[in-house]
Amino acid sequence: MDESQIQQVRSFNRAVTQRIGVLSDDYLSRGRPLGESRLLFEIGRSGADLRDLRARLSLDSGYLSRMLRSLEAQGLVGSQRAAEDGRVRRAVLTRKGLREFDALDRHSQDFATSLLASLGATQRERMIAAMAEVERLMRASAVIIEPADPASADARACFEAYFRELEERFETGFDPARTVSADPEELVPPAGLFLLAQLDGRAVGCGALKVKGRGLGEIKRMWVAPDARGLGIAQRLLDALEKHAVRMGLDTLQLDTNRALKEAHALYTRNGYREIPRYNDNPYADHWFEKRGLKRGVESD
Structure with a gap:
């Protein structure tokens, strides 16, 4: 493996995590870290089975349970048995959780807008094209x-x-x-x-x-x-x-x-x-x- 390629990946990771606020416990100014905010998004308005959340986010059961307990303690998430299979647990957003979901969605939209607003039209096109390519290749690397x-x-x-x-x-x-x-x-x-x-x-x-x-x-x-x-x-x-x-x-x-x-x-x-x-x-x-x-x-x- 080319060492310069490895270093570029590491540099990219540092730049992105800093720019999008991953290092803060106040992601999108909502008072919680990125992990919990992302979990709220993944549960979404329709709810989600815990086993699907584990697979989708590549989380082990213990870490997912800890995040869910934190969100439950905040009054944002509840759990129930799946209607089609009583052995499967399902996470659902409470009314408060639905309001928080909407707030996170607005803040995420505003952040994406601010990220693009500081660039010229040509730079925006280049960034969007590069993001799409990186996303595709990141998916490929996960296969x-x-x-x-x-x-x-x-x-x-x-x-x-x-x-x-x-x-x-x-x-x-x-x-x-x-x-x-x-x-x-x-x-x-x-x-x-x-x-x-x-x-x-x-x-x-x-x-x-x-x-x-x-x-x-x-x-x-x-x-x-x-x-x-x-x-x-x-x-x-x-x-x-x-x-x-x-x-x-x-x-x-x-x-x-x-x-x-x-x-x-x-x-x-x-x-x-x-x-x-x-x-x-x-x-x-x-x-x-x-x-x-x-x-x-x-x-x-």
Whole structure:
């Protein structure tokens, strides 16, 4: 890692935390620190389940409980059992909490306005563009890609969303029973591997390997949730699958894809996959690809 890049990140963090008032216990002049104010925003007018708050804010249970107790002591927050599941606790704003939410919202709006007002028109455009880019890249850096159980609830949710999208995009629709198999038992070592991409505790993508023979594997179930596209997740999934393939003794990967999936076609082409003749009887495939020499590629990284 480039040391100058690391130092720039640290400098950026210091500048931002100072400018937006994170170091104060009086965030937005409302008499409480940023953490509690942010928690009020996240609970919002509709309330929020505690488990969702933990995942959304990346908080451990103890710290979240302490902040909630503080807000409860201030008369801003109450808790109740979720209507659909009595085992789940839900945080809700009291009437006083709703008034405080509105006040925080006004103060936050005023602060954002003041931040932009001191800049010229060109500088404002540059700042907004830079903020949007940083936000996107920060989201991308929060994505975690790890091996997972292909029979898990998260995996099943990804498969179902993937199949629904193929049904919508393919000219002839899509029936998973008619395509080449990639069943859970085929996607666990040594037969294969399944990777899950998660963002803020939510599954947002997946990819799998299926071992076909000595040194040969096949890529299956590559999918990224529409609202997580543009974060480079598909590229990271492909890179990770190739590295795992080498560890599993594979040196060649194959795959097939439909002509409607132009993004997939572009992804594989720019990563060195070349089009080859048909190698299976998948009725939904229009293109077949192959990449050889994976071991050489990984060793040169």
